[in-house]
Amino acid sequence: xxxxxxxxxxxxxxxxxxxxxxxxxxxxxxxxxxxxxxxxxxxxxxxxxxxxxxxxxxxxxxxxxxxxxxxxxxxxxxxxxxxxxxxxxxxxxxxxxxxxxxxxxxxxxxxxxxxxxxxxxxxxxxxxxxxxxxxxxxxxxxxxxxxxxxxxxxxxxxxxxxxxxxxxxxxxxxxxxxxxxxxxxxxxxxxxxxxxxxxxxxxxxxxxxxxxxxxxxxxxxxxxxxxxxxxxxxxxxxxxxxxxxxxxxxxx
Amino acid sequence: xxxxxxxxxxxxxxxxxxxxxxxxxxxxxxxxxxxxxxxxxxxxxxxxxxxxxxxxxxxxxxxxxxxxxxxxxxxxxxxxxxxxxxxxxxxxxxxxxxxxxxxxxxxxxxxxxxxxxxxxxxxxxxxxxxxxxxxxxxxxxxxxxxxxxxxxxxxxxxxxxxxxxxxxxxxxxxxxxxxxxxxx
Numbered sequence: 001x002x003x004x005x006x007x008x009x010x011x012x013x014x015x016x017x018x019x020x021x022x023x024x025x026x027x028x029x030x031x032x033x034x035x036x037x038x039x040x041x042x043x044x045x046x047x048x049x050x051x052x053x054x055x056x057x058x059x060x061x062x063x064x065x066x067x068x069x070x071x072x073x074x075x076x077x078x079x080x081x082x083x084x085x086x087x088x089x090x091x092x093x094x095x096x097x098x099x100x101x102x103x104x105x106x107x108x109x110x111x112x113x114x115x116x117x118x119x120x121x122x123x124x125x126x127x128x129x130x131x132x133x134x135x136x137x138x139x140x141x142x143x144x145x146x147x148x149x150x151x152x153x154x155x156x157x158x159x160x161x162x163x164x165x166x167x168x169x170x171x172x173x174x175x176x177x178x179x180x181x182x183x184x185x186x187x188x189x190x191x192x193x194x195x196x197x198x199x200x201x202x203x204x205x206x207x208x209x210x211x212x213x214x215x216x217x218x219x220x221x222x223x224x225x226x227x228x229x230x231x232x233x234x235x236x237x238x239x240x241x242x243x244x245x246x247x248x249x250x251x252x
Numbered sequence: 253x254x255x256x257x258x259x260x261x262x263x264x265x266x267x268x269x270x271x272x273x274x275x276x277x278x279x280x281x282x283x284x285x286x287x288x289x290x291x292x293x294x295x296x297x298x299x300x301x302x303x304x305x306x307x308x309x310x311x312x313x314x315x316x317x318x319x320x321x322x323x324x325x326x327x328x329x330x331x332x333x334x335x336x337x338x339x340x341x342x343x344x345x346x347x348x349x350x351x352x353x354x355x356x357x358x359x360x361x362x363x364x365x366x367x368x369x370x371x372x373x374x375x376x377x378x379x380x381x382x383x384x385x386x387x388x389x390x391x392x393x394x395x396x397x398x399x400x401x402x403x404x405x406x407x408x409x410x411x412x413x414x415x416x417x418x419x420x421x422x423x424x425x426x427x428x429x430x431x432x433x434x435x436x
Contacts, residue, residue, distance in 0.1 A: 048267045098304070101325035101358070105304035115325075117355065125358060126351045129328040134275045139351030141271055151324070151352045156289040156362040161379040164293050165387045167340050173392045189335040190280070 010090035011123075014064065021053035022144065025063035026096075027083045029116070031070020034130040035097040039067070042133040054140055060086040065143060068120070071099040071106040072113035084120055092143050095122045096136075098129040105129075168196075170204045175240050179233050186229045195226075199233050210237065277346045282329045284347040287322065287360060291341035294318050294364040294378040298333035298342055307333055313366070316375040320362040324350055339384070369409035371416075376409035 026039055042049055043056055057063060060083040068080065084093075095116035098104035103114035116122050126139035141147035168176040179199060184192035202213045214234045221227040268275055277283070299309040299320070306326035310319045333342045352358055366375035367382055389402060405413065 045266055046268060047270060051267070052271070095325075098326060098328050101355075102323065104326060105328055107304065107326060122355075124351055124353055125325055125355060127324050127327065127358065128348065128350065132277075132348050134270055134277075135348045135350065137270055138349045142351045142353065147271060149352055149357070150349050151357045153357045154360045156360075158362075158364045158380075161365060161383065162290065163383045163387060164291060164339060164380055166384075166391055167291075167338075169391070173388050190331070193340070 007090060011092065014090045014092070021055075022064040022092075022140075023055050023057045023062045024065045024067055024140070025057055025060045025083070025087065026067040026069060027060070027080050029068055029070040029076040029080045029100070030073030030112075031097065031099055035069035035100070038130040038133060038136060039069075039096075042136045044133075047133045047137060049137055049140065052137070052141070052146075054137075060084075061088065063087045063091065065092045065094055065140070067094050067096045068100050068116040069096045071103040071109070072115060072118055074111040074113070077113060077119065080119065092123045093120050094124045094126060094139065094143055096126050096139075097131055098127055101125045101127050168200045168204075171200050172240075175203070175237065176200060178236050178240065182233060182236055183229065186232065187226075195229060195233070199230065199237075203237065210234070277348065281346045281348075282331055282344045284324065284345050284350055285322070285327065285329070285331075285333055285342050286345045286347070287320075287362070288341045288343075289362050291339045292320065292362065292364070293339055293341070293381045293384045294320060294362075295338065295381055296320075297336040297338065301332040301336045303330060303332065304328050311366070313375050316366045316368065317363045318366055318378050320364070322360045324358040324360070325355065367407070369412055370404070370407040371412035372409060374409060382406045 026036070028036060039056070041047070043054075049055075054065075060066065066084060066087055070076070072080065084091075093116065095101045099106060100116050102117070103109075103112050106112045107114050113119065124139055124143040126135060128135045131139065138147060142149060166173060166176070176196070180192065180196045183196045183199070186192070187195060199214075202210045206213075211234070214230055218227040218230055221230070294309070296309040296318075299305075299307045302308075304326050306323050306328070308321045308323075310321070311317075312319065329344065331344050334344050337343075350358075364378050364380055367377055367379045368374065369376055386399075386403065386406060390399070394402065408416070
């Protein structure tokens with residue numbers, strides 16, 4: 001316990017002494033190399049962390065910061081411990097990438113210990129699969145207290161039961177489902193959902209003017225593929241209208 | 253030398269000023285999944301879809317709660333949760349500054365209430381989910397007269413509903429038997 005307090009003090013001192021120039025050593029504990037590639041992208045001239053003092057070194061004996069990437073695998077556990085012991089105290093341990101933070105997608109593999117935290121006391125976690133160069137610089141800045149932490153753990157509790165209505169309120173659920181399904185089939189879930197939202201907005205605003213609005217949209221649209229998607233959605237809408245009208249006639 | 257300088261001036265600066273200025277993210281960048289508690293119906297589709305089990309869902313039948321939990325330290329930013337969410341409660345943002353000093357800050361939790369069965373008194377499903385079912389039924393044109401019946405149905409747990417259906421079937425067949433028996 002006393003040693004831990006001492007280490008914390010030393011670490012605070014280290015942050016004072018090193019100010020901005022730190023040596024980083026990366027330890028690969030069995031990752032897929034995605035993180036390594038991103039680290040090398042970070043030390044390229046585009047992000048140039050050396051202007052902030054970060055330098056990647058080839059030996060843990062020079063290092064102030066140890067960057068552990070990859071899930072802690074059985075085979076790489078000992079080399080990781082050796083690298084940790086070789087680095088002079090006080091040192092900053094950074095868990096890099098989703099695997100480094102918690103074992104990531106490999107967390108329940110038989111040969112995985114589960115993240116850097118399972119063996120070493122971690123100072124900073126940098127999630128991301130892999131973290132982008134921006135996230136890397138942010139995380140390293142956080143490790144040296146140069147930048148502010150943005151994430152805060154959150155807890156929501158439901159006190160009163162809220163009534164959640166459908167995403168596309170005001171449109172028949174059948175129509176919304178058919179249109180979303182087709183939009184997703186044609187252009188993927190992400191753009192499909194956006195396109196659906198836009199299309200159903202027309203339906204919601206004025207069901208009578210949909211035809212005209214879609215024709216205008218298609219005329220203005222530069223991307224012919226998107227225009228095609230809108231037209232096929234419009235076909236579904238027209239079919240739906242025909243069906244409901246028929247049903248209405250029968251009922252009448 | 254002069255040639256090189258000229259070229260350097262022409263090309264300009266390649267380095268981005270990231271920590272001092274915000275960096276531009278590419279379109280379609282998959283960053284932190286943002287959770288909207290007000291739209292979540294606690295159906296658990298995201299927890300089922302999540303490949304690394306970053307999103308988990310737990311029932312607490314004694315307390316009557318269902319807990320949604322995301323651990324950003326395990327998220328691989330694949331976007332499957334966004335894909336399957338039926339109400340659009342979770343969506344990926346372009347936020348990438350996720351580094352934290354303590355692991356606790358990587359957890360987001362949400363607790364929703366379960367509904368108590370009106371028949372046996374046990375908790376069975378999130379109230380929000382049942383309300384969502386009800387509002388969808390209303391939107392698709394459920395007549396005003398049928399609403400009360402549907403609402404009563406949604407207040408019962410599946411087991412009680414099954415039992416009730418079995419009893420009513422038994423009553424129906426039993427009465428028919430009796431009728432047949434009476435005829436003989």
